Amino acid sequence: MKIKIKRFHPHFEPPSIDMEYEVDNAPTLLDALLQIKRQKDRTLTFDYMCRSGVCGSCAVRVEGKEVLACQHIPKDGEYIEPLSVVDVIRDLSVRLEDALVTLGSSKAYPLDMQKVAMNEEDERLIERQSDCILCSGCLSSCPVYESNEAFLGPFALSRVWRYVADKREQAKKEHIDAVVQNGIWDCTLCGNCTQVCPQGIDPKNDIVMLQSKAVQFGYQNPNLGGFGSFGLEF
Amino acid sequence: MFDIVIVGGGGAALVAAIEAATLGKSVLVLSKHYPTQSQTSMAQGGINAALYPPDSCDSHIQDTLKAGVGLAKEAIVQEVCRAAPKAIEWLDSIGMPFSRKGEAIAQRRLGGATYPRACYAQDYTGLKLLHTLYDNAVKLGVALRSRTFLLNIIEEDGVCKGVSVLDMARGKVEQILAKAVILATGGYAKMYGALSTNGFGSFGEGVAAAMRAGAKLSDLEFVQFHPTALKKSSILISEAARGAGARLIDQEGQEIGGELWTRDRLSRAIFEAMEEGREIFLDMRHLGKEFIEKNLPQERKLALLYEGVDPLKEPVPIRPVAHYTMGGIDVDENMQSSIQGLYAVGECTNAKLHGANRLGGNSLLELVVLGKKAAQSAAQMEQAPQQKLFERTKIDTNFIKAVFALPNQIDFWERQEFLSKIMYHNCGIVREEMRLKGVLSVVRQHQKELAFMGVRDKSPLMNKELINFLEYGNMVELAEAVLVGAIQRTESRGAHFRADYPQRDDKKFLAHTMIWKENGVLCADFKPV
Numbered sequence: 001m002k003i004k005i006k007r008f009h010p011h012f013e014p015p016s017i018d019m020e021y022e023v024d025n026a027p028t029l030l031d032a033l034l035q036i037k038r039q040k041d042r043t044l045t046f047d048y049m050c051r052s053g054v055c056g057s058c059a060v061r062v063e064g065k066e067v068l069a070c071q072h073i074p075k076d077g078e079y080i081e082p083l084s085v086v087d088v089i090r091d092l093s094v095r096l097e098d099a100l101v102t103l104g105s106s107k108a109y110p111l112d113m114q115k116v117a118m119n120e121e122d123e124r125l126i127e128r129q130s131d132c133i134l135c136s137g138c139l140s141s142c143p144v145y146e147s148n149e150a151f152l153g154p155f156a157l158s159r160v161w162r163y164v165a166d167k168r169e170q171a172k173k174e175h176i177d178a179v180v181q182n183g184i185w186d187c188t189l190c191g192n193c194t195q196v197c198p199q200g201i202d203p204k205n206d207i208v209m210l211q212s213k214a215v216q217f218g219y220q221n222p223n224l225g226g227f228g229s230f231g232l233e234f
Numbered sequence: 235m236f237d238i239v240i241v242g243g244g245g246a247a248l249v250a251a252i253e254a255a256t257l258g259k260s261v262l263v264l265s266k267h268y269p270t271q272s273q274t275s276m277a278q279g280g281i282n283a284a285l286y287p288p289d290s291c292d293s294h295i296q297d298t299l300k301a302g303v304g305l306a307k308e309a310i311v312q313e314v315c316r317a318a319p320k321a322i323e324w325l326d327s328i329g330m331p332f333s334r335k336g337e338a339i340a341q342r343r344l345g346g347a348t349y350p351r352a353c354y355a356q357d358y359t360g361l362k363l364l365h366t367l368y369d370n371a372v373k374l375g376v377a378l379r380s381r382t383f384l385l386n387i388i389e390e391d392g393v394c395k396g397v398s399v400l401d402m403a404r405g406k407v408e409q410i411l412a413k414a415v416i417l418a419t420g421g422y423a424k425m426y427g428a429l430s431t432n433g434f435g436s437f438g439e440g441v442a443a444a445m446r447a448g449a450k451l452s453d454l455e456f457v458q459f460h461p462t463a464l465k466k467s468s469i470l471i472s473e474a475a476r477g478a479g480a481r482l483i484d485q486e487g488q489e490i491g492g493e494l495w496t497r498d499r500l501s502r503a504i505f506e507a508m509e510e511g512r513e514i515f516l517d518m519r520h521l522g523k524e525f526i527e528k529n530l531p532q533e534r535k536l537a538l539l540y541e542g543v544d545p546l547k548e549p550v551p552i553r554p555v556a557h558y559t560m561g562g563i564d565v566d567e568n569m570q571s572s573i574q575g576l577y578a579v580g581e582c583t584n585a586k587l588h589g590a591n592r593l594g595g596n597s598l599l600e601l602v603v604l605g606k607k608a609a610q611s612a613a614q615m616e617q618a619p620q621q622k623l624f625e626r627t628k629i630d631t632n633f634i635k636a637v638f639a640l641p642n643q644i645d646f647w648e649r650q651e652f653l654s655k656i657m658y659h660n661c662g663i664v665r666e667e668m669r670l671k672g673v674l675s676v677v678r679q680h681q682k683e684l685a686f687m688g689v690r691d692k693s694p695l696m697n698k699e700l701i702n703f704l705e706y707g708n709m710v711e712l713a714e715a716v717l718v719g720a721i722q723r724t725e726s727r728g729a730h731f732r733a734d735y736p737q738r739d740d741k742k743f744l745a746h747t748m749i750w751k752e753n754g755v756l757c758a759d760f761k762p763v
Contacts, residue, residue: 009693027467027540038647042690042699049271050433052469052536054361057271071539089403090696096268097380109373110329117337130331130355130362134270159369166329 003032003074005044006081008088018079029080030058030069033092046092053198056133059083059140060092066137066196083140085149099136099153106152107178108159111171122167129162129206131199138193138203144186152183154193154203161206164213176214184210185222235621236262236377238612239410241384241397241440242418244272245360245598246580248367249605250416250612255374257613263371264382264399264410266435266701270368273420273436273581274601277360278472278532279344280352281325281602282595283318286338289349291316298596301346301496302589303728304744304763305453310567310587314596314603321602322353330366331355344473344594346496352595357472357532363598383701384419384439385633387447387576388619388626394447394576395619398630402701405694407634409627411619414575414612417444417563418605421581423457425709425716426556426662427654431463431470440582442708444563445715450572450750452584452761453561454712455719456729458592459663460557461491461500462516467540468555471516471533473497473594478529480518483549490514498591498729501554505663508553515549554663558597560588560729561719564748569608572750575615579608586746590728637700640688649680649687650706657713661720666733674717680710718758719747 004020021040026032030048037044049055051070058069061081082088087095103109138154145151152160157179164175184207193203211221238254240247243265254261263269284294294315299306322339326332332353333340343350355362371378381402388395388409396411419440424432445451462471462482476482482490482504490507491500504514518526523546526534530545537543537550563571563578565585570577579585580601587600656676660669684707691699725739726732745760 009695011693011695037699043693045696045698047267047271049267049435050273050276051467052276052433052532054275054358054532055267055271055433056275057267073539090693093696093698095403100268103369104372104375107373109369111373113327113329115327118334119337120334123331123334126331127356130365131358132365133275133361134268134365163329166331168326168329 001074001076003077004079005091006079007091008082009090023074026074028070029060029062029067029072029074032074033069045090054133056135059135059137061140066140068135068137068198071198083136085140085142085146086136096136098149099139100134102152102156103159106156106160106183107175108156108163110163110169111174113166113168114170116168118167125165126162128201129158129165132159132201133199135198137196137198141192141196143190143192144188148182148186150182151186152179154207157183157187157210158201158203158206161210164210172213173217176210176217176219179210180214180219184214235618236260236412238414238416238609239264239397239412240416240418242272242420242580242582243267243269243380244418244420244580244601245274245364245367246601246605247416247418248364248371249602250418250579250609251371251376252367252374253606253609254613255376257609259613262377262379262410262412264384264397265378265380266383266402268380269371269378270364272364273433274364275361276431276433276470277363277598278357278470279474280342280354280359280595281322281363281598282347282351282593283322283353283599284315284349284351285319285322285341285353289351291318293348294318294351297347298587298593301591301593301728303591303738304589304740305456305586305728305746306589307586307763310585314587314599317603318599321599325363325366325602328366328370331362342474343477345476345500346593347595354474357474357530360598383704384443385630386443386626387415387573388624389447389573389576390624393574395624398627400634403696405697407627407631409624411621413618414577414615416608416612417576417578417582418580419582421559421562422709422712423556423559425654425713426658427651429468429654429658430556431460431468432556437705437709438559438582438712439705439708440578441562442711444571444573444576444578445711445749445751447573447576448751449576450564450748451562451715452564452746452748453719454559454716454749455723455747456560456590457556457716458497458558458560458729459501459554461497461504461554462552463555464537464540465551465553467536469536469540470557471550471552472530475516475518475530475533478521478525480516480521483515483517484512485515496591497594498731501663502731504554514552516552517549518545519547519549556658556662558592560584560590560592564746568611569604570611577608577612579604590730637688637703638692641686642688642690643686644683646687646703646706649683650709653677653680653710653713661717664731664733665720667721670717670721674714674721677710677713677717681714684710714756715749718756719749722758723747
């Protein structure tokens with residue numbers, strides 16, 4: 001089986017080339033990459049840690065779609081690239097600092113947790129969102145983030161919903177206040193993020209939930225106000 | 235300059251960082267991967283705390299001491315077990331999404347526990363704990379610097395001044411000074427290579443760096459083997475599966491072990507059965523689809539991916555592999571190592587909580603309770619080191635340059651695979667003097683050969699082969715210490731089983747194995763408990 005990998009090194013000319021490698025007997029793409037590195041090319045650079053889909057370090061794009069290398073079964077002829085929209089350091093290894101900044105700017109953390117009784121149903125409301133492994137696959141797939149780096153992006157917004165939906169959290173309005181600028185109204189609801197999430201999280205739906213919560217707090221969807229000059233209310 | 239520098243990005247590091255920041259200290263967290271990409275994410279089973287009767291802190295203490303076979307220190311066990319309910323309350327208060335049963339935090343029973351005592355979040359306990367801690371660290375504005383690889387501890391006259399690190403993205407050596415350093419760098423169970431449940435990170439660089447700086451290490455030979463890992467990939471199947479009634483059987487369907495035997499005993503039974511040529515499987519078919527999908531979804535996914543086996547339909551082939559290292563940097567009751575100002579917490583230490591064998595669910599507890607304590611102790615250090623370029627940093631800068639010039643006549647990766655394999659078979663579940671000595675001579679040979687190895691990738695930029703090589707260097711250094719401990723302890727206790735000395739010997743060995751380096755020479759002694 002052959003796979004093609006997009007290589008990148010900023011000091012080389014040209015910095016980016018495609019290279020094809022023969023691999024055999026690799027149950028996952030990560031196994032294939034490790035095999036290439038050990039047996040054929042020690043310069044091939046990529047990130048990995050747990051090999052079981054929980055650490056979130058090995059996200060790459062295969063045929064343009066974000067996957068975890070350790071969970072993807074490689075097929076002949078596939079094209080492997082680094083995540084898009086984030087800076088590539090070398091080959092498949094990317095800088096995630098700028099992506100992770102969105103967690104701080106969206107206040108994707110607990111603000112005012114109180115001791116309140118939670119039951120199994122309450123727990124289920126945040127179960128899926130708290131499965132997130134921060135692999136950044138969703139961000140890489142996001143066309144809004146691609147054109148506007150100030151956009152808070154899917155994983156941060158899903159995590160904000162995880163705290164808004166948490167029964168213990170009291171400062172729900174403060175959470176909403178933090179995501180109305182460059183956040184929930186900028187999403188086009190294309191659903192790419194939902195499609196690529198290796199954990200089955202649905203950021204698109206979480207963003208819709210945040211939108212309706214925002215409306216409850218008196219915010220209006222600015223995209224629906226376009227007819228204001230006609231003096232019409234919809 | 236920061237008050238406290240924490241090395242490591244897992245649960246122990248983040249708890250310490252949160253506590254230090256809460257105490258008003260300036261703190262920097264250095265990690266080789268991004269913080270949520272650490273070993274803590276892989277913990278599945280749970281975190282122990284006696285929350286509801288008939289369980290009690292006393293029972294938790296007794297179970298922990300019993301599993302520790304004389305090497306767990308009663309004072310620390312008391313302290314941690316009694317702090318456990320408060321630790322759970324704290325985690326709940328900062329957003330940890332524990333699974334519930336009715337309105338109570340749900341608990342399940344893990345091996346060696348008298349009662350169901352492990353609080354969990356589906357089979358993602360470690361993942362959710364780690365991300366909850368990360369969110370809180372972000373909230374507090376803790377400085378997090380990733381892709382920074384620890385090289386050495388900067389030490390002068392027995393006092394820690396900071397660390398020297400490799401900035402991986404640029405390939406530059408730097409020194410980072412601080413009033414106190416906390417190592418939370420994890421264990422060294424990846425020394426067993428493919429025969430370890432651990433991710434590609436647990437090579438023990440913190441333990442090795444502490445040893446090079448002159449710190450004492452203890453009880454390194456106590457390595458826990460987990461009885462149930464997937465046979466081909468060594469990926470862990472949580473003890474929760476057995477806790478729920480999954481059975482271990484051989485190819486004839488004959489059952490192995492008893493219900494909730496401790497990990498050491500069961501691993502040995504499976505290892506011995508496999509040495510006889512039998513194949514061992516974990517059978518969870520009778521648990522039913524609903525139960526497995528609700529409680530063990532990760533395990534099912536991974537068994538399908540790596541073994542091509544659906545646990546709903548077939549027994550899953552397993553084998554015991556290295557899982558956790560009880561030994562590590564020897565610390566006092568304040569989490570300080572034998573070097574002043576150098577603290578350590580989590581799997582990289584031996585805080586004497588686990589003794590000769592760790593109970594499932596006690597390590598996540600350790601990192602919460604003792605992570606806070608490490609930060610509180612480190613916060614007492616007020617003496618800022620002198621701002622100068624330390625000799626250690628100069629040596630390390632030259633060392634990294636020299637590594638690029640090494641001749642590459644021997645492939646370190648081949649050596650590493652070989653060493654891991656012989657460590658598993660000879661310094662693993664069952665040990666014996668001649669074979670341990672054989673491995674020790676191989677390790678010493680490897681140490682001599684390091685100068686003929688090196689890296690083929692010559693780029694300074696994000697050079698992962700260089701990191702792999704440095705990890706191998708640490709592994710070779712630590713393997714020697716593990717082997718010396720295993721050879722000298724001529725008895726069987728907990729996870730350390732000597733086929734030639736199958737009995738426990740309290741007269742000689744109710745003692746901690748102390749290991750340290752003096753002028754580059756490894757020294758060993760026993761210190762009675």
